[in-house]
Amino acid sequence: MPEEQRPRRRQARGERRVAQLLEAAAGVFCKVGYTAATTNAIAREAGVSPGTLYQFFPNKEAIAIELGGILNQRMREGHGELFTPENASLPLREMLEVIVDPMIEFNCQNPAFLALVHDSDVPGTVVMEHDVLHSSLLERVEHLLGLRAPALSAAERGRVAAMAFGLFKAGLALVLAHEGTERDAYVGEVKAALYGYLAPYVGTGAVAMTEAGPAPAATA
Amino acid sequence: MPEEQRPRRRQARGERRVAQLLEAAAGVFCKVGYTAATTNAIAREAGVSPGTLYQFFPNKEAIAIELGGILNQRMREGHGELFTPENASLPLREMLEVIVDPMIEFNCQNPAFLALVHDSDVPGTVVMEHDVLHSSLLERVEHLLGLRAPALSAAERGRVAAMAFGLFKAGLALVLAHEGTERDAYVGEVKAALYGYLAPYVGTGAVAMTEAGPAPAATA
DNA sequence: AAGAAACGCGAGTGATCGCTCGTGTTCGCC
DNA sequence: GGCGAACACGAGCGATCACTCGCGTTTCTT
Incomplete structure (x- = not known):
């Protein structure tokens, strides 16, 4: 039966x-x-x-699970896929601009997103299925990182993705906790932090996507 | 009465x-x-x-309040004051080494610390008094930042301190979530992230504490 | 020794939570 | 119009939680 x-x-x-x-x-x-x-x-x-x-x-x-799915879907619909090979090949500064700004804006309009992923860190709350938000986002970050810095080992890539994502979440909490110009200033800090952390791993310039190695180029 | x-x-x-x-x-x-x-x-x-x-x-x-106070006190007793002018004048890499390592080690032995500061972010849980941990630590970071980079405006200093502290907390969660060599690797990521974020603000070299301006010097 | 006060117990209280159920209302379809 | 299913209600059930209370025990003081 x-x-x-x-x-x-x-x-x-x-x-x-x-x-x-x-x-x-x-x-x-x-x-x-x-x-x-x-x-x-x-x-x-x-x-x-x-x-x-x-x-x-x-x-x-x-x-929570259903809401997480809706938010996940709404994010893609609203801004299109952000973690694309095209964006991955941009100079780091521009890549962050293109990815972080829409992410932040979406989270400002849907603050429940952060509330869900925040509680997912605490043990004993929600289980695997709810982590769609956390894990699917982390997966996309890791994928983009693989495109951008193929030389990284799988383990290192996982760590950098986790750290970058955690960094973003921490910054996002600060952004949402403030308003107006102060909020804008914190957005700048988030980008600065991501830039400073990722630059040594992925380079600051544009990268070629056809070959295996990263190729630092033009913009500062 | x-x-x-x-x-x-x-x-x-x-x-x-x-x-x-x-x-x-x-x-x-x-x-x-x-x-x-x-x-x-x-x-x-x-x-x-x-x-x-x-x-x-x-x-x-x-x-929670009492425990927070105990942890706060135990941290200072165990490792002495970390946010000293002497440490602040060290080259950035060494400064992070000297400050982050003891902080991480303390948190590994007292994981309740993170649990308390983590819940303090969630609204509706604990109130001001419990934030002794959060606010006193943040204050110390801000103070050290003032020593290290006196050129920063008060507002900017506050934001950088908040961001650096949030970054550390995010990394700490990752560190505590892993063990052995994986844990060590995440410690490295935390330092790398802090280094990359802070370097543009405070310089990478040693700084003189007698005058007002930062003075980049020796070590890479 | 003897009184007072700190310590210790654990069943119990009131409030709240996630969730159910019996009953009634509205909708879709013939 | 009529019938079954979806929708809607809200009192309330069982469990759990922070916290209390009456009473017995240990320790300090004199």
Whole structure:
């Protein structure tokens, strides 16, 4: 008996509720974090009863997972794929400009993103599946790093990617904690930090993508 | 009516219990984080009843605050003051070596440190008083930065200190998440990141402490 | 020795959380 | 119009948490 799950066809009203609930969940998550967020608060924020919430989500974690997937997808749709070979071949300064700015902007408009990946660091909270955000982003960073600096060993590449990503998350938290010109200044610090860290590994100039070795060139 | 608090003199047995409880709290905090830690679990870990715990601490947060103070003090005792003018005048590479290594080592032996400062980032958890760790460390970084690069404006100094500290915390999390040679490798990445980020601000060489301007010198 | 105060216990309290369930309403389809 | 399924509600269940309380034990003081 494979415990077959019937597809449970959804009406238009249901789709709207799901979107409403995810929106509310995003708000609550980035206000109090994932662990401290209560399903009742999410339901209240969405203007529905707790029972209604559980008509669309089996449990609290599923909300975070679904929201993570939505955010992940929304990020790609909004800015296109950022970790492309074209961007990887840019001079480092420009590459960071092209990648970091959209990432930061997206996170300013969707602060729930940081709330989710932040709690994913704490043990005992969410499990593997929720780490779609963390791991898929890390994977893309690692891939771009492989394009840009193919000489790096796999182990070293993994470490540099993890460190660069952690650095970005730390900077992102600072960026989101400030506003206006102060926020802009912190964006500059994030770029400066990434530049200073990555330059020795990937070079500062443009790189050729056809051959295996990095080839430092033009821009400072 | 100033609601006078009687001093509640403590016996030797009590002092031992407090130390026991703080030790247990450190273990629980770095296993599950502050928010997810339960006072009953701390009491159980310490081998006492919940009631006994509350004989020495008014509430859960007080445990974190007290533990933070202890860790703060223990760090200074264990390695002496690291953010000294002498260290500040060292060539950047050596300065990082001298400061980062003891900090990392201390955190490896007291992983509760990271658990506390990590949760302090999440809203709705602990309040100001607990941030002794975060703010006092940040203050020291900022002070050293003032010694090293007096040309920086106060605002810029604050941002660089915050970014450098955040960078360190992110790296520390990676260091603590690994073991053996992998851990050592991540320590290297932390230093590399700090070096790359700070070099443009503070120069790579030794600096004179008598005059106001930084003076790049010897070592590479 | 004897009283006071610190220590110690653990069942229990009130609040809150994730989640369920019985009941009623709305929608899609014939 | 009518029927089944999706939707919606909200009181409430069981579990858990921070914290208390009454009472017994150990230690200090005189």
